[in-house]
Amino acid sequence: MHEKQEMIRVEKLNKSFGDLHVLKDIDMTVNESDVVVLVGASGSGKSTLLRCLNFLEIKNSGKIIIEGEEIESDTHNLNEVRQRVGMVFQHFNLFPHKTVLGNVIEAPTQVKGIRKEDAIKAGKTLLDKVGLGDKYDVYPSTLSGGQKQRVAIARALAMKPDVMLFDEPTSALDPELVGEVLATMKELAEEGMTMVVVTHEMGFAREVGDWVIYMHDGKIVEFGHPNDVFDNPKEKRTQEFLGSIL
Ligand code: ADP
Ligand code: MG
Numbered sequence: 001m002h003e004k005q006e007m008i009r010v011e012k013l014n015k016s017f018g019d020l021h022v023l024k025d026i027d028m029t030v031n032e033s034d035v036v037v038l039v040g041a042s043g044s045g046k047s048t049l050l051r052c053l054n055f056l057e058i059k060n061s062g063k064i065i066i067e068g069e070e071i072e073s074d075t076h077n078l079n080e081v082r083q084r085v086g087m088v089f090q091h092f093n094l095f096p097h098k099t100v101l102g103n104v105i106e107a108p109t110q111v112k113g114i115r116k117e118d119a120i121k122a123g124k125t126l127l128d129k130v131g132l133g134d135k136y137d138v139y140p141s142t143l144s145g146g147q148k149q150r151v152a153i154a155r156a157l158a159m160k161p162d163v164m165l166f167d168e169p170t171s172a173l174d175p176e177l178v179g180e181v182l183a184t185m186k187e188l189a190e191e192g193m194t195m196v197v198v199t200h201e202m203g204f205a206r207e208v209g210d211w212v213i214y215m216h217d218g219k220i221v222e223f224g225h226p227n228d229v230f231d232n233p234k235e236k237r238t239q240e241f242l243g244s245i246l
Helices: 046-053 078-084 100-110 116-129 145-157 175-190 202-208 226-231 236-245
Strands: 006-017 020-031 035-040 061-066 085-088 163-167 194-198 211-216 219-224
Touching: 006 046, 006 194, 020 046, 020 194, 020 219, 035 046, 035 202, 046 163, 046 194, 078 085, 085 145, 100 116, 100 145, 116 145, 145 175, 175 194, 175 202, 202 226, 211 226, 211 236, 219 226, 219 236
Parallel strands: 035 194, 035 211, 085 163, 163 194
Antiparallel strands: 006 020, 006 061, 211 219
């Protein structure tokens, strides 16, 4: 059996905003095809951690190693790194003046320099895959939240990332639309995509997650398999947090 490749490794990562120390000595490893679910109370630093992994925020200290290569914001082309580490946000951030297909082909054509015909072909395949094969030419404003989020997923996938980061992808959705987005993410996980997912959807975490990380006040308090963490949390703070949301 081949050993899983290490996709992301973080060592002693620290991030502050002014005097506010948000990430405190974070260590984590994400291996190929792993689905790592990140949970924790609001303000515990989950989004900041994802944003550091995607270099939307620049760390103060520590190491971020992507696919074996330590990335430094002053010496690396961060746009190139972001192509390998895609991100999906709570608020879909689609381009409102572009069609669904236009959204999906924008970065491949503009950033990667893919020929438009090729980008269109690949974009249509991705939209078919997320169940939006009949929506190529409509504008985002005509879509439901769940459909918009599936466009956002297709758009991120269009850059052929090696890792996908999801920051509360279903938190802005009406409850009846959550399932379709989770189903799309589950499919992606089953195809072997490496994923780090911030979510409060504990059913998804249990069913799809390989690992769960519980963050509290900028630190990783607990890490383990979902069933172990959820049924047998070792730390009192994890128990209290789970008690508050389950
Ligand atoms: P979570 O996603 O777990 O809710 P965040 O990572 O968004 O937590 O935020 C962690 C802390 O960092 C919060 O106190 C938040 O107010 C603060 N914070 C996040 N982004 C910024 C920023 N750009 N400037 C200043 N403070 C920030
Ligand atoms: Mg957040």
